[in-house]
Amino acid sequence: MSLKLLSIDGSVRELSLEDMAHSQRLDATDPETALVAMRKLNLHQPVTVTLGNSADGRSFSVLSQVRQHCAQQKDVWVTGNLLPDQITLAFQCGATAAVIDAENWERRGEFGWRNALSPATQLGYRAQVWSEVGSIPALRKTG
Amino acid sequence: MANHDVKSVDVSALVIANDLLSGRSVYLTETGDWTERVENAWQLPDDQSAERAMKYAKTAEDENQIIGAYLVATDTTGRAVHIREQLRVNGPSVQFAPHHELINSTTTQPLSDAHKSLVDELV
Amino acid sequence: MYQYDEFDQALVDQRCLEFRDQVQRRLTGELSEDEFKPLRLMNGLYLQLHAYMLRVAIPYGVLSAEQMNKLAFIADKYDKGYGHFTTRQNIQFNWPQLAETPDILEALASVQMHAIQTSGNCIRNITTDPFAGVAADEEVDPRPIAEWLRQWSTLHPEFRYLPRKFKFAITGSANDRAAIKLHDIGLRLKRNDAGETVVDVWVGGGQGRTPKIAQLFKPAVALSELLPYLEAILRVYNLYGRRDNKYKARIKILLAETGLEKLQAQVEEAYAAINRQEFADSLADLERINGRFIQPDLTESGAIADAERPVWAMRLNALANHSDIAPQERKHYTEWLTQCVREHSHSAHASVVISLKKHGDIPGDMTSAQMRGVADIAQSYGYNEIRVTHRQNLVLPQVAIHDLVSVWRALQQLKLAVSNVDLPSDIIACPGLDYCALATARSIPIAQDIAQTIEKVESGAQGMTVNISGCINACAHHHVASIGILGLDRGGVENYQITLGGQSDQAARLGDRMGPGIAADEVAPTVERIVHFYKQERLTGERFNETYQRLGKAPFKSVIYGEEHVAKTA
Numbered sequence: 001m002s003l004k005l006l007s008i009d010g011s012v013r014e015l016s017l018e019d020m021a022h023s024q025r026l027d028a029t030d031p032e033t034a035l036v037a038m039r040k041l042n043l044h045q046p047v048t049v050t051l052g053n054s055a056d057g058r059s060f061s062v063l064s065q066v067r068q069h070c071a072q073q074k075d076v077w078v079t080g081n082l083l084p085d086q087i088t089l090a091f092q093c094g095a096t097a098a099v100i101d102a103e104n105w106e107r108r109g110e111f112g113w114r115n116a117l118s119p120a121t122q123l124g125y126r127a128q129v130w131s132e133v134g135s136i137p138a139l140r141k142t143g
Numbered sequence: 144m145a146n147h148d149v150k151s152v153d154v155s156a157l158v159i160a161n162d163l164l165s166g167r168s169v170y171l172t173e174t175g176d177w178t179e180r181v182e183n184a185w186q187l188p189d190d191q192s193a194e195r196a197m198k199y200a201k202t203a204e205d206e207n208q209i210i211g212a213y214l215v216a217t218d219t220t221g222r223a224v225h226i227r228e229q230l231r232v233n234g235p236s237v238q239f240a241p242h243h244e245l246i247n248s249t250t251t252q253p254l255s256d257a258h259k260s261l262v263d264e265l266v
Numbered sequence: 267m268y269q270y271d272e273f274d275q276a277l278v279d280q281r282c283l284e285f286r287d288q289v290q291r292r293l294t295g296e297l298s299e300d301e302f303k304p305l306r307l308m309n310g311l312y313l314q315l316h317a318y319m320l321r322v323a324i325p326y327g328v329l330s331a332e333q334m335n336k337l338a339f340i341a342d343k344y345d346k347g348y349g350h351f352t353t354r355q356n357i358q359f360n361w362p363q364l365a366e367t368p369d370i371l372e373a374l375a376s377v378q379m380h381a382i383q384t385s386g387n388c389i390r391n392i393t394t395d396p397f398a399g400v401a402a403d404e405e406v407d408p409r410p411i412a413e414w415l416r417q418w419s420t421l422h423p424e425f426r427y428l429p430r431k432f433k434f435a436i437t438g439s440a441n442d443r444a445a446i447k448l449h450d451i452g453l454r455l456k457r458n459d460a461g462e463t464v465v466d467v468w469v470g471g472g473q474g475r476t477p478k479i480a481q482l483f484k485p486a487v488a489l490s491e492l493l494p495y496l497e498a499i500l501r502v503y504n505l506y507g508r509r510d511n512k513y514k515a516r517i518k519i520l521l522a523e524t525g526l527e528k529l530q531a532q533v534e535e536a537y538a539a540i541n542r543q544e545f546a547d548s549l550a551d552l553e554r555i556n557g558r559f560i561q562p563d564l565t566e567s568g569a570i571a572d573a574e575r576p577v578w579a580m581r582l583n584a585l586a587n588h589s590d591i592a593p594q595e596r597k598h599y600t601e602w603l604t605q606c607v608r609e610h611s612h613s614a615h616a617s618v619v620i621s622l623k624k625h626g627d628i629p630g631d632m633t634s635a636q637m638r639g640v641a642d643i644a645q646s647y648g649y650n651e652i653r654v655t656h657r658q659n660l661v662l663p664q665v666a667i668h669d670l671v672s673v674w675r676a677l678q679q680l681k682l683a684v685s686n687v688d689l690p691s692d693i694i695a696c697p698g699l700d701y702c703a704l705a706t707a708r709s710i711p712i713a714q715d716i717a718q719t720i721e722k723v724e725s726g727a728q729g730m731t732v733n734i735s736g737c738i739n740a741c742a743h744h745h746v747a748s749i750g751i752l753g754l755d756r757g758g759v760e761n762y763q764i765t766l767g768g769q770s771d772q773a774a775r776l777g778d779r780m781g782p783g784i785a786a787d788e789v790a791p792t793v794e795r796i797v798h799f800y801k802q803e804r805l806t807g808e809r810f811n812e813t814y815q816r817l818g819k820a821p822f823k824s825v826i827y828g829e830e831h832v833a834k835t836a
């Protein structure tokens with residue numbers, strides 16, 4: 001199965017399963033286990049968080065904490081049965097790229113996925129985009 | 144919410160839905176069209192016809208004409224059995240905006256079409 | 267009032283563009299209803315029994331005259347000439363067409379309004395005291411803090427899909443007019459000994475199927491700590507609130523099932539782990555927001571505050587003898603002053619409550635003509651400002667005392683000089699089965715019936731509240747009314763359950779269920795008997811709930827069901 005990696009800077013590339021093998025996995029669909037496992041992550045290695053379905057907001061609380069815990073780590077990716085709206089939020093919670101399978105990529109089309117990253121879509125008061133890698137304009141942080 | 148979607152036809156039934164554009168209640172007719180006039184609704188005497196009607200409805204949903212179609216039980220006169228659907232058919236049981244034209248008649252505000260039709264309704 | 271800055275405006279403008287695109291894609295069939303529904307709900311567009319319904323946010327219930335005029339414009343152009351004010355201090359339009367809703371959102375954005383987060387499992391519109399900033403008994407003005415929280419919670423990426431909707435209420439006064447103990451989080455602003463603002467955080471109040479009074483979760487939180495602390499509560503709730511049963515998904519259930527101490531400990535742990543850097547600017551943000559609140563210049567009206575504040579009751583007496591009031595008008599004017607005019611912190615001003623409860627009318631409904639009229643009054647006499655109350659009325663927060671007669675006359679023209687504020691006919695009623703897709707019974711006709719039935723007997727029953735919900739969701743706060751009425755469906759017939767003795771203020775209390783439900787046409791006569799019985803039995807100065815507490819349930823049950831029935835079932 002081929003995979004696409006959509007990064008926060010808008011770039012898209014093919015991703016091999018080997019690429020994925022470098023990344024540590026964390027399953028946010030079981031938040032309690034995920035938050036315990038988070039403490040054992042190697043902080044110097046990339047991490048990929050599997051998000052639950054789009055209405056399961058627990059994933060965003062897990063992701064926010066992973067982002068904070070792995071503050072030194074550039075690559076925090078998300079995967080799962082993703083929707084564009086969901087990755088908008090995932091980027092705002094600190095993800096740097098989304099791993100999307102080919103079929104899902106086709107279904108929403110490149111426009112749909114890229115739109116999740118457009119500066120306009122990303123507007124928000126509390127959005128915290130991981131800006132070292134991103135090209136998203138500064139967002140208002142009310143907090 | 145109580146489930147008002149009937150599963151099998153006792154006396155008779157009709158299919159109600161909301162028009163996609165206006166959101167108004169509409170009814171399936173025998174020709175497979177949708178009407179806002181309940182008297183033109185297709186009265187479904189049995190489970191077979193109900194099943195057929197719901198298939199039409201499903202197609203209309205897929206074609207984005209209507210949303211939220213379901214079967215409504217009706218009595219021998221074709222009137223919805225449950226009060227919820229009686230209200231859907233007849234509109235709110237209360238007169239809204241009763242002071243509207245009363246006060247507006249003293250102002251020079253132009254009336255919109257929607258507003259005019261309301262005033263017509265009230266007079 | 268708060269004035270948007272460029273960022274605030276860009277955000278609502280962006281939402282309009284996005285929604286226009288989404289509606290377009292729905293109309294062309296690119297989006298299915300399943301895909302579109304969550305998107306339209308995020309913009310406040312529901313599908314009700316007869317049509318779409320658009321719920322527009324009125325942040326903390328504050329409206330300018332210009333905004334009210336825009337609501338009137340929307341009511342005329344896109345709806346049937348009226349709107350409905352809700353207990354969430356919002357307004358609902360009952361008849362918009364799908365294709366026109368992007369235009370409505372644009373019209374709203376042109377006056378700094380929106381419909382964001384008026385639906386869905388997110389943080390909803392934050393409500394507060396309708397007399398915020400003007401009440402004579404206020405310690406801290408809650409509006410800037412409410413705006414601060416609005417910005418923090420708007421499109422917060424972590425909290426867009428909570429287990430269930432989440433409601434905040436804030437008050438800065440010891441007399442709670444915002445029902446903070448009936449919200450997921452209630453905030454009570456006060457001053458500490460050093461004169462700094464601190465916040466008591468109450469958690470776990472709510473109504474619906476399992477009504478609960480909030481518990482004091484953490485007292486005296488400093489403002490610098492408030493947002494991180496709230497973020498910690500929301501994070502714990504988001505992670506551990508139940509998602510398996512929507513009736514058990516509110517934070518009140520998490521609190522009940524986890525226990526106060528344990529939940530407090532979980533929140534403390536989450537709070538300790540919060541990245542404080544993210545909140546480093548939070549007080550500066552509050553400062554910025556404060557700077558964008560335009561406060562009216564109360565000297566503009568030429569009204570000068572007295573050196574010594576006169577006693578309010580005497581003040582009202584004096585006002586009633588105004589020379590412009592003809593003798594035959596005096597009774598009505600005096601009634602209006604007593605029922606609808608409230609003391610203001612500036613002694614040359616008063617606040618005017620506009621009842622949207624004319625006996626026989628639909629509680630909370632207002633025609634476009636009335637909206638324009640009220641906007642005019644606010645422009646001429648009210649420093650351009652209007653508030654929406656959770657009791658579905660409006661308030662002109664500041665009117666110079668010397669303008670009261672003119673305001674009264676103008677309200678009379680609009681059929682809005684209705685002197686029943688805080689009387690039993692000042693009913694809260696949700697839309698019920700006349701509009702609401704979730705309803706089990708009608709509430710509006712019952713409210714109309716009650717108001718007309720008790721009009722003659724209600725005088726003097728000050729503070730006695732009657733609230734009617736059309737289903738167990740309790741949007742009309744029936745659990746916390748002196749007389750609460752809940753409409754149910756009993757085998758296809760509307761049936762109404764009565765509770766007595768509830769209240770929503772600082773001494774919040776849930777009403778007691780009296781017994782089996784009664785038929786629709788029995789409700790108004792029953793309420794009339796209860797009002798009558800109270801007036802007959804009360805001791806001097808006693809409020810309804812005091813009388814009820816003193817006498818107990820039994821005599822009231824007899825009043826409701828008759829002696830015989832009670833004897834039989836005892």
Ligand code: SF4
Binds near residue numbers: 737
């Ligand atoms: S209480 Fe029930 S009927 Fe009334 S508005 Fe709420 S959901 Fe609808």
